[in-house]
Amino acid sequence: MPIYLPIAELSVDLFFLIGIGAAIGFISGLFGVGGGFLLTPLLLFSGVPAPVAVASVTGQVVASSTSGAISYFRRGAIDLKLGAYLVGGGILGSFAGVWIFGLLRALGQLDLFISLGYLIFLGSIGSLMMAESVRSLLRSRKAGPPPPRRLPGQHSRLQTLPLRVRFKKSKLYISVLPVMGIGFAIGIIGALLGIGGGFILVPALVYILRVPGSVVIGTSLLHLLAVMAMTCMLHAIQSQSVDILLAFCLMVGSVAGAQFGASAGQHLKGDQLRALLALIVLGVALRFALTLFLPPADPFSMSIVGFGEGA
Amino acid sequence: MSRILLALATIVIVALAGRAALAQGVVFANSDPLVTIHSNFTGQTMTLFGNVEAGQGGVPATGAYDIIVLVRGPASDRIVRGRERQFGIMLNTSEAVYRRLPGYYAVISSRPLETILAETVDADPQLSLAGLVAQTRQGGAADDGLDAELIRLMSEAGLFIESGRGVSFLSNTTFATRLPLPSSVPNGLFVARAIVVANGEIVSENITSFTVRTEGFERFVARAARNNPLLYGLATVLLALATGWMGGVLFKR
Numbered sequence: 001m002p003i004y005l006p007i008a009e010l011s012v013d014l015f016f017l018i019g020i021g022a023a024i025g026f027i028s029g030l031f032g033v034g035g036g037f038l039l040t041p042l043l044l045f046s047g048v049p050a051p052v053a054v055a056s057v058t059g060q061v062v063a064s065s066t067s068g069a070i071s072y073f074r075r076g077a078i079d080l081k082l083g084a085y086l087v088g089g090g091i092l093g094s095f096a097g098v099w100i101f102g103l104l105r106a107l108g109q110l111d112l113f114i115s116l117g118y119l120i121f122l123g124s125i126g127s128l129m130m131a132e133s134v135r136s137l138l139r140s141r142k143a144g145p146p147p148p149r150r151l152p153g154q155h156s157r158l159q160t161l162p163l164r165v166r167f168k169k170s171k172l173y174i175s176v177l178p179v180m181g182i183g184f185a186i187g188i189i190g191a192l193l194g195i196g197g198g199f200i201l202v203p204a205l206v207y208i209l210r211v212p213g214s215v216v217i218g219t220s221l222l223h224l225l226a227v228m229a230m231t232c233m234l235h236a237i238q239s240q241s242v243d244i245l246l247a248f249c250l251m252v253g254s255v256a257g258a259q260f261g262a263s264a265g266q267h268l269k270g271d272q273l274r275a276l277l278a279l280i281v282l283g284v285a286l287r288f289a290l291t292l293f294l295p296p297a298d299p300f301s302m303s304i305v306g307f308g309e310g311a
Numbered sequence: 312m313s314r315i316l317l318a319l320a321t322i323v324i325v326a327l328a329g330r331a332a333l334a335q336g337v338v339f340a341n342s343d344p345l346v347t348i349h350s351n352f353t354g355q356t357m358t359l360f361g362n363v364e365a366g367q368g369g370v371p372a373t374g375a376y377d378i379i380v381l382v383r384g385p386a387s388d389r390i391v392r393g394r395e396r397q398f399g400i401m402l403n404t405s406e407a408v409y410r411r412l413p414g415y416y417a418v419i420s421s422r423p424l425e426t427i428l429a430e431t432v433d434a435d436p437q438l439s440l441a442g443l444v445a446q447t448r449q450g451g452a453a454d455d456g457l458d459a460e461l462i463r464l465m466s467e468a469g470l471f472i473e474s475g476r477g478v479s480f481l482s483n484t485t486f487a488t489r490l491p492l493p494s495s496v497p498n499g500l501f502v503a504r505a506i507v508v509a510n511g512e513i514v515s516e517n518i519t520s521f522t523v524r525t526e527g528f529e530r531f532v533a534r535a536a537r538n539n540p541l542l543y544g545l546a547t548v549l550l551a552l553a554t555g556w557m558g559g560v561l562f563k564r
Binding site: 247 | 324348349350351352353354387388389391392393394395396399400402403408409414454455459460461463464467490493494495496497525529530532536540541543544545546547548550551552554555556557558559560
């Protein structure tokens with residue numbers, strides 16, 4: 001059943017939208033990531049103009065992460081204080097990111113930078129996570145006791161920083177500087193690459209801050225929710241390319257998917273979850289590698305200037 | 312000041328009179344002066360039709376003439392990019408900007424243009440997609456193949472139409488053509504021009520126009536996004552929060 005999207009100015013099949021929304025929502029609820037990095041290419045494939053796709057997906061991410069965050073909140077699996085510090089850093093970071101974005105565009109070859117950025121970033125994070133989770137999976141199979149979660153060296157270095165705050169839920173007593181620093185870095189990356197950055201935030205919380213696995217995903221969803229709500233507003237004001245109907249169709253599918261994802265996540269062990277996320281991250285990295293090195297099916301593309309995108 | 316206005320008014324009147332004299336030879340109209348887009352819009356085919364007043368304005372009464380229909384949709388700036396492999400990676404190597412390129416353009420005629428028009432007339436850039444594209448290209452025409460790629464991409468999207476056999480005669484003087492509008496048709500004013508050709512020369516022409524626009528809820532949304540972006544963004548975020556919350560409540564377990 002086709003539905004006409006008033007901002008995108010074309011019609012797309014309604015069930016296709018709800019279907020991809022549900023699939024991405026499931027992944028979002030399972031891993032605490034937004035899924036925008038998967039959803040946007042799917043929308044582009046169905047003919048939605050790039051600025052509209054990028055802007056509308058932010059609305060969808062808000063909905064799916066709200067749905068997921070509520071479900072984690074009910075289980076007490078969100079560290080609100082940690083989330084607030086992350087969001088604070090993230091908002092500063094996204095302003096910085098928008099500024100850098102303009103700078104890079106002025107230098108030219110922004111496309112190349114974005115593709116290379118994705119590739120290097122996702123490739124390294126994905127392989128690190130993969131290696132770590134496979135090692136820990138193998139260890140647990142040998143029925144040994146779980147390895148110590150804290151690396152002594154890193155922990156003590158974080159403890160020497162000033163402005164320490166106690167995060168009760170996460171059982172952490174650390175400086176706010178690395179917390180806000182991570183938020184800031186992800187804000188920059190998010191604005192540059194046009195993603196929420198959940199798949200970077202989750203490993204950062206796990207490996208750098210040593211946040212317990214039980215609160216990582218809920219807190220990441222809370223962070224995503226706040227940052228993406230702001231990004232959605234910025235898109236609506238700046239480029240006016242948010243298609244509320246498109247976003248709504250995606251939302252309906254994704255909130256349902258996110259619930260199933262969140263409950264499925266409860267049945268998976270932490271290291272299994274990390275291995276699966278690593279697989280997805282590596283998959284996306286591979287996709288960018290392919291677009292970088294393989295000639296596309298159609299080497300020529302056309303876009304309307306002045307519709308969310310500068311000349 | 313008033314003298315200038317008077318002069319301007321005279322020019323306009325003379326121009327209109329000239330146009331009317333030229334338009335006398337052909338009547339041109341369309342089936343849907345307002346194409347409304349509803350939520351289930353998947354494109355529409357509209358009919359353009361007309362009648363040639365034979366014997367007027369140089370039109371032979373014998374019916375030995377041809378019709379060209381030009382349809383121009385609202386314009387926007389478009390950019391075409393070509394990618395190529397350099398140093399092992401794919402780079403944007405070429406691009407061209409087209410200023411005020413019609414978002415919809417159709418050249419439909421009763422017989423192929425080259426057989427019905429004298430060479431001098433055929434050179435008019437309005438009469439072919441290639442000419443139109445070359446004309447709107449910024450920085451002048453260039454021979455890098457991007458013009459052809461633009462035409463190909465636009466034609467694949469159903470936004471450029473070129474047909475040498477698209478106008479049919481219902482009688483000696485009555486003609487009609489069907490115009491497919493895809494679902495991605497740009498919203499705005501469309502102007503269609505019917506040109507009567509006899510002995511290789513344009514002898515008469517007339518225009519008809521129609522509007523494509525969203526209606527009802529879709530129109531409300533499109534206007535809100537442009538006129539009240541702050542409220543619109545807020546509404547989107549609130550809708551997202553509400554939907555997410557609803558999902559959380561409905562699927563509570």
